[in-house]
Amino acid sequence: MEGAPDREEIEAAIRGHQADYVEVRLDDTATNRIVYRGRELEQIGRTRSFGGNARALVRGGWGFVSFNEPTWLRQRVEEAVSAARHVGKEQSTLAEVQPVVDSVPLEIKKDPRTIPVATKKGLLDRYNETMLSVDGVTSTNITYSDSHKRVVFASSEGSYIGQERIDVVSRLSATARKDGDMQQASMSLGALNDFSYIETLDETARHLGERAVELLSAPYVKAGTYPVVLDPILAGVFCHEAFGHLSESDFVYENDRMKEIMVLGKRFGQPHLNIVDAAAVPGLRGSFKYDDEGVPAQKTDLIRRGTLVGRLHSRETAGKMGEKVTGNARALDYRFPPIVRMTNTYIEPGQMSFEDLISGIDEGVYARNWFGGTTSMEMFTFSAGEAYMIRNGEVAELVRPVKLTGNLFTTLMNIDALGNDVDFNQGGGCGKAGQMPLPVSNGSPHIRIQDCVVGER
């Protein structure tokens, strides 16, 4: 990494401290960003985020120091060690891993760095114009960014890993307005190491413009409890928000009551339910080869045949719970220590066609597309970008966007049918402990949930 200490310097800086464990991570990220609001291009710019951190563990206590100037690296490590010593009063527990020395090349499909700014702007101009040309659309919002990140990780156990990735993220949004009423239709998209999807968004842009206008004359759903069918995108968000966060072991490992709730072998869903987190599946936003503790990416079964069989770990949570590492310690950037995070989280497909999923529903809601979601572990809430009523076994009228909420435990049990399709939402960024947006993906088939609380808006 240009302008950063080399391997020899880094390894010298982490050697020989009075600590149970020491690591250094350096990060150099170059981002290009374009933002439109309405006809105006509001921002275009290039940012460079360069820095590093040192993290140390002493008697179970952590010290962490981050910086932009990677000089006096050994001194930074000493600061982290001394902070850790201040905290530590117990015993350090880190699950054992094999040290790794590796340099992971960038597996690029279409490289945004080779696309001239004029071409990127030309494409976005076109989508913006498409949305604005729909009669009734009063404004738009487009954000685009491509981000090339290079990370070097070194630990006192002998790991030394270099990794690179490019995230291409975009969000298109159309707003329609009439008599003081305003409606919005949006779509978030993303890809790892590939610009090409940005070239084919004409249809998406037209759909969003038309949808925003249609929503002005759509009725609100009557708030209440309904059978609900979720499309793969929204079901993926549900899987991430409602269940995924609960499987992050940092919520569990020091909490005896959470351990009771999340005891392995406990039944969470019907026998058809299988949920997986897998950074090792290549080419998705949550994919990588090593996590930010140098642990190789894996495929972790969380729920198998309706039963809890696994959870996500950092080296510390795995060590403290006496379980195997899963490679889920991730940091947003050099300013943050790695914490337990999801990667690509998905519900495996079942057998049923979409027609069969909805055919038995007299009155229900078909909710599509992601707008947002959040969880308090027991309770979740997520909002759909689009929603339709289901009447007499068929998709009926468009209604205004809905919000779905519920208790995780009953809702997972209430998933009574899984579709035979599967799709991944790659436009999301996950937030936790101030670290946002972390690239993740989530996926699912269409799913049907009985007795789901639906609120308007």
Add this chain to the structure above:
Amino acid sequence: MTGTMTDPEPILQAAHRLGAQQAEVFAVQSEETPVRFEANRLKEINARQTNGVALRVIVDSRIGFASSTKPGDVQALVEAAVETAPFGPEAHLDLPRDGQAPDVDVYDPGVEALPVDQMIEVGQALIDAVRAVEPELLCDGYVRRGDSSVTIANTNGGMFTYRGTGYSAWINGTLIRGTDMLFVGDGDASCRADLDLKAVEGSVVSQLENSRRTAHIRTADLPVIFTSLGVASALIGPLSIAFSGRMVHQGQSPLVGCLGKEMYDSRLSVCDDATLPYRPASRPFDDEGVASRRNPLIDKGIVRSFLYDLQTAGLAKAKSTGSAERSLAAQPSISTSSLLIDEGEMSFKEMVGRVKDGLIVEELMGAGQGNVMGGDFSGNVLLGYKIEGGEIVGRVKDTMVAGNVHEALRRLVAIGSKSRWVGGSVKTPPLLFESLTVSAK
């Protein structure tokens, strides 16, 4: 503080050499030390040093932008900014010239001098005090001190610099029984080393006490009280976005054309104020160097002003209200500073007493989703209580509340007589609404 402060002059000169008619450097140097607690005890001590510079240039009337946290990256920074300019928006701004700004106290040397051991004691004492009331509560939290210097320099000769400190503490508690989870929490923030931790403790304890029992609420349109915490978590976001001059100029705010009109209950007054001493959102000037001031947004129900940064003001033929805010990663955008809602007449106790069958919202989860721009708010009640016959009878679960903030503020029953700061930048009393959509399982 450690690290080298960026000298803006060579950057401005380099930009000029590469053809920039105007240029502006925004440099930040900061150091932040959070001590973090997990599972009732100290877990981690952090030290975060940030040093970076952002550059805006105007070349042939168009704005280019670049930023970098890489030390000594001047040439690459200037080239990147100038390269993006031909594609950038047309400039409608004139960078401020002189350093006339009000005196706003945001620096306390006492914060820098705070020993880490004292921060650890403060955090542990807060956790211990709350757990004395509920020993099964599992607490996370942090105590954080920070110190930052901001410099803004431009080719019009404007040079603005100030130093500010910050001190904050926050505690979150979780109580789990079976699969039932209760979340409580509160905190305080200041530029001075003087947090009101007794109030934080009192607030969390009262949350625990109101949640001792669980109550069932029915799906209906019901009267709802938002506590100060509830107002901040659910209503401030959708309300303040409508006052963004950019949203108004783009026709995206529901308040387009409403300046001077009575849009809200006539008892409601709201202002934005970056000049209050020692508030975390205060500053002598905004992130473009425009002097801070007090901006009345709603005065007795009448929409009084919108908030502007320089570029939006230029586009909308308005004046900057000193509302530009930026991080290193992006160009300035419009933001509220401290947002204050004036106190009303009714005590919280009276409010509760007036409600026969209704809901109190302390925290709404997922409130930032949906049509926020249009003023909609809705979410799951993460912490809230049911009122029956004028008394709090217990915590509600599986309950959603939805409404539109602009509509709801027209149909206010009462404004609380006592306001408090929430999260350092919002000061509000509780609000009682006539009727909102409540859905429950």
